[in-house]
Amino acid sequence: MGTTEYIIAGAVALLLTGYVAWRFYRHQCLLRDRAHLMREAVRNRDFTFRLPLKGLFFGERAMQKALNDLSKDINVLTAQKEIESWQKLTRVLTHEIMNAATPISSISQAYLADPNIKGTPYEEGIQAIQKTSESLSNFVRNFRTITLVQEPDMREVNLAGLCRSLRSLYPNLTWHTDIAPDTCIRADESMMMQVLTNLTKNAVEAGATDMDIRWNKALYVSNNGAPIPAEVRGEMFVPFFTTKRSGSGIGLSLSRQMTVMQGMKLSLTERPVPSYRTTFVIAP
Numbered sequence: 001m002g003t004t005e006y007i008i009a010g011a012v013a014l015l016l017t018g019y020v021a022w023r024f025y026r027h028q029c030l031l032r033d034r035a036h037l038m039r040e041a042v043r044n045r046d047f048t049f050r051l052p053l054k055g056l057f058f059g060e061r062a063m064q065k066a067l068n069d070l071s072k073d074i075n076v077l078t079a080q081k082e083i084e085s086w087q088k089l090t091r092v093l094t095h096e097i098m099n100a101a102t103p104i105s106s107i108s109q110a111y112l113a114d115p116n117i118k119g120t121p122y123e124e125g126i127q128a129i130q131k132t133s134e135s136l137s138n139f140v141r142n143f144r145t146i147t148l149v150q151e152p153d154m155r156e157v158n159l160a161g162l163c164r165s166l167r168s169l170y171p172n173l174t175w176h177t178d179i180a181p182d183t184c185i186r187a188d189e190s191m192m193m194q195v196l197t198n199l200t201k202n203a204v205e206a207g208a209t210d211m212d213i214r215w216n217k218a219l220y221v222s223n224n225g226a227p228i229p230a231e232v233r234g235e236m237f238v239p240f241f242t243t244k245r246s247g248s249g250i251g252l253s254l255s256r257q258m259t260v261m262q263g264m265k266l267s268l269t270e271r272p273v274p275s276y277r278t279t280f281v282i283a284p
Contacts, residue, residue, distance in 0.1 A: 030055060038067065097140050105133040152188035152262050159183045163213050166196050170204065170211075178214035185219075185284060187262050195255040195266065196221065199280055202251060212276055218283040220269075222276035233268060 034051055050068045053061045108130035111117050117126065160179045167175050196213075199221050203211060206225030214220050228236065237256050252266075259266040265283050272279040 027055075031060070034064070097136060101133050101136045101140070104129065105137065108133060152191055152258070154186055154188060154262065156184045157187045157189045157192060159185060159215060159219065162189065162192060162196065165193065166200060166213075169197065170200055173200075173204070173208070174210045176210070176212040176214075178212075180215070183215050187264070188258075191258040191262060195258055195282065198251040198255045199223075203278070206278070210276070212273055214273070218281050220273055220279055220281050222273040222279040224276050225278060227272075227277040228268065236268065237266075 037051065051064055053064055056064060108126050111126050112123065112130060117123050158181075160177070160181050160183060163175075163177050163179060167173075167177075200211060200223075203223035203225045206223070208223035208225030210224040212220075212222040214222075237252050256266045259282055263284070267281055267283070269279045269281050
């Protein structure tokens with residue numbers, strides 16, 4: 001082999017080495033960026049990340065797939081712990097409130113039944129106390145509903161049939177559904193119906209006239225009602241948080257609790273389905 005051939009072979013080897021080094025560097029940058037994205041997601045308590053597997057070696061693909069699957073498990077566990085915390089707090093508060101409200105109600109009733117009180121200036125004040133104690137008792141009864149949800153009866157549920165039942169409850173809405181007739185999920189049918197009814201009821205109260213329900217590895221429920229303000233998004237699943245004058249604030253929190261009990265998660269998407277203002281997703 002002559003000098004020219006050696007030079008060419010050396011140049012080719014140098015180019016190949018440089019190309020391999022460049023690809024290696026680029027691959028390491030890809031892994032660094034992935035690590036940064038996952039770290040930021042965890043810091044922001046967003047466990048819904050699912051990074052693509054393209055461009056990874058087989059071992060890295062297996063690792064990324066495991067992390068993607070783990071993010072879903074963490075998300076469900078986080079929701080379960082959140083609900084358990086609210087349930088414990090609810091039990092303590094309802095117990096303490098009822099201990100205080102029950103004697104007040106009983107004493108007020110006794111005074112109102114006293115003929116010496118009737119027609120006196122005290123009667124109006126005692127009636128106000130009685131009404132306040134009744135309102136407090138009603139609030140506690142609503143409070144208790146969060147802890148009284150029965151264990152789900154898990155079966156194969158046909159989603160298309162469930163949507164037909166939902167549509168019959170709200171015939172004045174315009175409905176768009178994109179669910180194959182044979183699409184089924186393992187769930188408690190009555191719980192799922194309650195969750196979908198709560199979402200539809202909230203949509204109607206927000207001025208919605210159009211609903212869209214579609215299935216794409218998860219159930220997406222969209223409406224064209226008033227969008228949910230950014231400052232409310234972080235609180236909307238907190239029990240008794242409401243922006244409505246007559247709202248109880250338990251619909252969404254109860255709906256999330258029921259989905260978690262079925263091994264799913266109810267959440268609000270960052271980007272609604274096109275042509276709609278609000279989209280909730282129920283992810284198995």
